Amino acid sequence: MTHELKTARRIGPIIQFLRFGNLSEPPTGVIQCARRRERDMATKSMATLDSGTTFSSWNYSGHRLAAGSIDGTLSVYDSPVPSSYSSFTRSSKVRVSESSLVKIVWLPSEYGDAVACICEDGSLSIWEEVSEDTHALEWKLCKSLMSKSSQVLDVQFGVSRKSLKMVAAYSDGYLRVFELLNPLELKNWQLQAEFQNVIDSLSALGKPSTLSASVSWNPMRSGEQEPSFVLAFNSDSPHLNSSKIWEFDEAHNRWLAVAELASPEDKGDPVYAVSWAPNIGRPYEVVAVATHKGIGIWQVGLAPDLDGRLPVKKAASLSGHQGEVWEMEWDMSGMTLATTGSDGMVRLWQSNLNGEWHEQAMLEPVPS
Secondary structure, three states, X not given: OEEEEEEEOOOHHHOOOXXXXXXXXXXXXXXOOOEEOOOOOOEEEEEXXXXXXXXXXXXXXXXXXXXXXXXXXXXXXXXXXXXXXOOEEEEEEEXXXXXXXXXXXXXXXXXXXXXXXXXXXXXXXXXXXXXXXXXXXXXXXXXXXXXXXXXXXXXXXXXXXXXXXXXXXXXXXXXXXXXXXXXXXXXXXXXXXXXEOOOOHHHOOOOOOEEEEEEEEOXXXXXXXXXXXXXXXXXXXXXXXXXXXXXXXXXXXXXXEEEEEOOHHHOOOOEEEEEEOOOOOOOEEEEEEEEOOEXXXXXXXXXXXXXXXXXXXXXXXXXXXXXXXXXEEEOOOOOEEEEEEOXXXXXXXXXXXXXXXXXXXXXXXXXX
């Protein structure tokens, strides 16, 4: 049994995080999109995915699609005309795990065609498309990370001045930062740091019960700035949950919490998703944070105070999703936020010239 992935033609690959499955049970099956609320839009069949697809992810150019399955297989789809978003066909399929794939993340394009896969058993593996001798291209395992005491919940990659960094968030509330030692060998990762998502050591916790975590790197750092990312948890530990921005202090070779994106009354709320917007000319950064109270749009100042903390301001609160927000993603300009959740809807948000945020469009699943 197969299903078609459809997306609104005007939106294109921006909605790369569309979930697959029964809308009340996100990990099983396929969603077909989409219809705009204001009027019906033309749809185009882009790919036919196997039944049991659990997650999909476009690469950075939007010309390759990776899909994970409930049986632990990774499929990669390519377009015969890379310059257009024509129909995609499967170019390769490989078994990466005995358990279901729950997340796929492409590595930055300058490091070749490679993906990180998180599986239901909590394992993390990195796969690269290579050609050995005269053989055809195939996907090979580069690195596998498995912990006996905790599971990987999320992983994201960030490029610093010196190397590629990988942040993995674990079910024990810890985040581990790995550094790629050789850009030509994706198997050589070194653990650089390990700490919990708390402001100070006095708040260090035991082993919490965590459902999910969300990591998002600052995507547009200049060569003179240190790498930074935002991290949050959905757990039973209030100190762990709130979204915190971590920045690398190269002088002391450590990561510092430089901001917390939560109002005093909301600091303990579980966080479903975070997303850091690209910055093109703004005098501040923008980060979206999703909790059960809605989506908060936070502005983060660029100049730290005397204590090294960055000023933050909640610019807007967005509501509309009925239930949990699954994922969020910004467009390349950092002006439009796309969100999806357990209500099965994809919503697009923008701010006007006065800085007021509004829902620009809503896409809903339609049957084939």
